[in-house]
Amino acid sequence: MADKLNRVTGADSLRKFFDSPYMGAYSINDGAEPIVTISDVMQGKITLEGGRKEDHVLLYFAEKSVQGMSEVKPLVLNATNQKTLEKLYGKGADVLRGKMVKFYVDPAVRAIGGGTTEGVRIRPTVPRVAATGPTKCTVCEKEITAAGNMNAAQIVEYSRRRFGGEMCADCMRKAQEQAEAAKVEEESGRKGDVENAPKPESGAES
Ligand SMILES: [Zn+2]
Numbered sequence: 029m030a031d032k033l034n035r036v037t038g039a040d041s042l043r044k045f046f047d048s049p050y051m052g053a054y055s056i057n058d059g060a061e062p063i064v065t066i067s068d069v070m071q072g073k074i075t076l077e078g079g080r081k082e083d084h085v086l087l088y089f090a091e092k093s094v095q096g097m098s099e100v101k102p103l104v105l106n107a108t109n110q111k112t113l114e115k116l117y118g119k120g121a122d123v124l125r126g127k128m129v130k131f132y133v134d135p136a137v138r139a140i141g142g143g144t145t146e147g148v149r150i151r152p153t154v155p156r157v158a159a160t161g162p163t164k165c166t167v168c169e170k171e172i173t174a175a176g177n178m179n180a181a182q183i184v185e186y187s188r189r190r191f192g193g194e195m196c197a198d199c200m201r202k203a204q205e206q207a208e209a210a211k212v213e214e215e216s217g218r219k220g221d222v223e224n225a226p227k228p229e230s231g232a233e234s
Pocket residue numbers: 165166167168169170195196197198199200
């Protein structure tokens with residue numbers, strides 16, 4: 029039987045189908061300088077191209093997708109970016125969680141085994157987030173404050189991207205729950221008579 033294949037369309041670089049689990053220069057659109065928020069710092073053995081295993085420190089990010097980077101993958105931290113981070117935010121892992129970094133592509137970083145290649149670099153400046161004072165949630169009208177590992181400005185940014193307006197973390201969570209509940213209802217409605225469909229028992233959800 030033939031393998032099941034998907035037709036490829038669009039203008040994005042085909043490099044994205046090489047499917048590395050880690051961020052690379054290929055992750056960043058031409059000329060873009062995407063900004064992301066560090067959510068975690070991990071360390072361990074990772075499998076490199078060709079199957080080689082090496083110990084590395086990895087940065088994980090809060091965003092799944094940002095302008096200039098359609099899929100935000102973990103970054104394998106190299107010495108250059110590690111030095112930049114230390115200058116920006118200080119030593120250690122704890123100072124990094126919740127901090128923002130701006131990436132760019134350096135077209136000529138030293139390649140393993142000689143020569144040069146393109147690589148992901150962190151800009152040596154703290155990304156500017158709009159500091160326009162407190163922003164009110166468009167749903168509950170309370171001031172949007174920091175939550176989880178995101179500061180207020182990041183939550184404002186995130187809610188605009190995700191819901192198209194400024195929302196606090198609580199209201200975003202509620203909106204998400206409602207969207208999920210509506211989806212469940214829609215699915216159960218499709219199976220039979222909507223009016224007489226039995227309501228899911230409370231406590232039945234995972
Ligand atoms: Zn709210």
